Amino acid sequence: MIEFVEVTKQYPGSKVPALNNVSLQIQRGEFVFLVGSSGAGKSTMLRLLFREYLPSSGNILFLGRDSAKMRPRELLKHRRRIGMVFQDFRLLKQKTVFENVAFALEVVGRSPQEIRLEVPIALAEVGLLDRAKAFPGELSGGEQQRVGIARAIVRKPTIILADEPTGNVDPENAWQLMELFTQINRTGTTVIIATHASDVVDRLRKRVIALEKGRIVRDEKRGVYGYES
């Protein structure tokens, strides 16, 4: 489904590449943890997948299609297939929690009935149904993060890209959210999560891709967070 072919991403103005000659394949329906220390290139990789950026060299293929060659309509379709959880949330301050989640549906032209039905379900899944009328500025950090997750899953995407989705959440909540992701994964959705939650990674035993300074240093089918195990 997804293929990186010798992908290098060098940000303009920086000397070392954020991703360095990375090649990998991810099949439809896989559950992948992206791990690595701060600045290793995890977010960069997700942003390339999302086609927020294009690689400096190399190619990224989605269903055999080169991301660099996507035309505007294809790009739309591509982004609509993806549910993205941003590391910095990217919620709209002027919209309520409900509206923020509903926005993901409105934007692709879903009907008001569907929106009234789907949004509460997504909010309930992240445990925020009672905060639906609040604005992001009135939420705690972890609550905002969970709104971002609700927004990503509400469209029932075929791929979920989640960047540090449990960084602001207590371990118990983190477990529940991971539970949610594995559950969504079981319905056939590809899930790729960049995370530092070592205990979660260690216990779930999913595919782990470890990055270090922009290179893949480990790619294991049933991996763990660190080298220790």
Add this chain to the structure above:
Amino acid sequence: MIEFVEVTKQYPGSKVPALNNVSLQIQRGEFVFLVGSSGAGKSTMLRLLFREYLPSSGNILFLGRDSAKMRPRELLKHRRRIGMVFQDFRLLKQKTVFENVAFALEVVGRSPQEIRLEVPIALAEVGLLDRAKAFPGELSGGEQQRVGIARAIVRKPTIILADEPTGNVDPENAWQLMELFTQINRTGTTVIIATHASDVVDRLRKRVIALEKGRIVRDEKRGVYGYES
């Protein structure tokens, strides 16, 4: 040094108080972890300490002085004593990493020489000396978080309030940062950290104040994150 007397904080428009009748004392030089699930009131407590908000009822005393009675000059002095790490970083996008950290010194009128000396030390302590010229937008999530920490410690404050300072950072980096905080604490600085990093809390064995729905449910001298231990 710090005393909460039956403090309740109810945000306007919300039905349940974020902090509910909280009383506690923190002595000079203590190292305190604030734990609790998402939305328990940790950030609220830190913001009250920082006097970003005033309590809805009850009193907060700093060195015997009521926060509600602080006059503008006192408030300035109060904030200058505190090094605050915000959960959402609050870096200035148009300033470089160096300038962001230097800003904390400029604002209190430190000399350019001092700034040139102190800023690199702080940046080195969070491991970001080589990213000094980058803008926040060019940093990874964890790197931004560490800039926020460098900015909080560069002024050598008498109190450090850190809200989830390791949420976007890998476990190894998290340990180094906690090491940094304990080291600063050893020089007499009061450190109060709101965190979800259960393993760190469990291993350091410092004072732990656990919140649940705005109430203190546990306050132990050498506590752990969860109830299990």
Add this chain to the structure above:
Amino acid sequence: MRRNFWLAMVTASMIAVSIAIFGVFLLLSVNVGQVMQNIAGNVEIAVFLEDRADTNSVLSAIKGLSGVAEYTFVSREQGLLDFGQTLGEKDLFLVLAGENNPLPNMFRVRTLDATLVPAMADALRKVRGVEAVDYGEDLVAQLLNMTRWLNSMFLAISLFLGLGAMLLIVTIIRLSVMARQEEIGVMKYLGASNWYIRLPFILEGATMGLLGSLIATLSLGAVYFRLTSNLQNGVLPFLFRPVTEVAALWPIFAFLLLLGFFLGIIGSLLSVRKYLREVRRTA
């Protein structure tokens, strides 16, 4: 929401101000043009005949010239009467009647175009039986000069202001779009089509533009008609009477209205474009 509304009001009023100023100078230019036409249509060449000249031969000479719009014969008796009337003391001139009449017979000639006057006067001087030709050389030359100068200045100013207004409007809309830059980014990432993102901005721009120019044209129109009706019945000599026919003015007001409307739309399109752009390989 409230902030956006406030911003939109500011934008609309800025558009109103810019368009009103632009309109003021357009109206000034139109009026100066009118003055020029008035002058052109009112320059008369007075052709004084010799005492014993053959009126008919002079008449046919005048008819033979090209560029003549109109001519009237004024007998010396009629001339004296007119003169007396102009001075308002009729009986004063009775003594001058008959043999005492010091005035000659004359023709008044109007040309099709004020610029033809000097050449025409020269031609008439050469006609047999014409004693003198007079058309107030200095006055005509000065008036034409001044109005030409004013007209080109007002046109230049209104072009300049029109351009300025355009830039201003685009800039303000850009500010308002900038304030919602984050929102656009999020929409883009959620897979909204470019038209979906643009539409509200275009609607907003069009509304603000139309609202602004409506305010501008209405208040401009009100002030203009109030002003001109006062001047019309006032003391200005005929030449300087302002343009008041609705037929001549409505295209200007319609133009201003459409201008605001389209500027609003174009401004929005231009402002949003930047944030819709996808990244290139380099970035």
Add this chain to the structure above:
Amino acid sequence: MRRNFWLAMVTASMIAVSIAIFGVFLLLSVNVGQVMQNIAGNVEIAVFLEDRADTNSVLSAIKGLSGVAEYTFVSREQGLLDFGQTLGEKDLFLVLAGENNPLPNMFRVRTLDATLVPAMADALRKVRGVEAVDYGEDLVAQLLNMTRWLNSMFLAISLFLGLGAMLLIVTIIRLSVMARQEEIGVMKYLGASNWYIRLPFILEGATMGLLGSLIATLSLGAVYFRLTSNLQNGVLPFLFRPVTEVAALWPIFAFLLLLGFFLGIIGSLLSVRKYLREVRRTA
């Protein structure tokens, strides 16, 4: 940085435009005021004497009236000469000389103030030996009416625009401060004193205000002097000559300059204030 610079330029040019417009109407108002003064200073009452009237007794009657600024005696001979000159045909009137002269002796009287004219005319009519009094009732009344109306309209517009300009400037500065709202918040949390935070905004506001009003006054001045020097040598009747003395104009330009400067400062202070406020117990 670059974005702030651009925003500052926009602000400065907006200030320039607002102040220039305000200035245009101030200048218009000043000029209309001047026209009113001209009229006041030029209304003449023509006092025609009876053929056998005692000139000296009329003279002392005129001297006895209050509000008289100036008077001249015009003998019937002088009157005929003047009249001939006005019409441009001197010899035509030689026949009217001596016994044939139909004109009476007269005085020309000027009042201190145009508004005194009607009452003065009535008083003069009652003087023994005065046959008729004339001062072009309609013309004066109309002119005064019109200029009074224009003057109050221009003043109203310029006050209105001045207020509008103030709001505009404050609004734009507020937008620019809003764009840096986050920065202000961070500064506050870092313990910067309020003056430390305000200062750059005040400097920026003052610079933009001064720059904007400098542009405005310079271009306004250039256009105005260009325009008036052309009109001065032009065809406008004396009454409508524009004000050109630098002594009368510099206070206006200085006022506009200071206006921009202070509006910049006040706008900044007002705009920043909101973000400096600390929270109350309720929030």
